[in-house]
Amino acid sequence: MTHTFVSALVLLMLILDPLGNIPLFASSLRPMDAARRWRVIVREHAIAFVILLGFLFSGETFLSALGLSSVSLQLAGGVVLFLIAIRMIFPPTGGSEEVLAGEPFIVPLAVPAIAGPSSMATVMLLVSQQPARILEWAGALTVAMMVSLLLLLGANRIQHLLGDRFVLAMEKLMGLILVAVGIEMLVRGYRTLLASL
16 A cells, blocks of 8 residues: 555554543543643653654564565554454443553553554554655654644543543544555555465
8 A cells, every 4th residue: 555645644643543542641640730741741752752763764674584574564554453443443341441550651651552553563564665755754653643742732621622422433433444444454465465476
């Protein structure tokens, strides 16, 4: 699947799922004062950004070391995106996120809420398909992270203004779009695999 800057940005936004992260961030940071909450959100985004940049720039080396092809990554990425999307549309009952006591550091906010397996696989997939455009993908990742940061800095306000139902509905809509993206990746990966046989 050939991506443009815009399509890569949209894909990364769907994967990062800042609206879906609002309840986790709001509940994890509720005991803190506003200034401390802002610092923690910025810090966790910075950590996640560095991790994803690492996967973006070293993904090809990582794949080569494991002897994996871009086709296998595309097929695996399609499966992961599909499963993540299904989880967004049909979240587990009883709440799947465990809020740890004390101030969160790296886990669970930076990893896996922001820089999870799906976002790591996505940045590696972008580079494996079009490695010459790695700086463009880095730019798309930067913009996506900035949007996520801004949305989560206003998590409490967004949740208060829009309500839990609207946030949940938006997450389900993003999940539906992500299902289509995952299926498209699977189909294209399967076609590429068949053509190489």
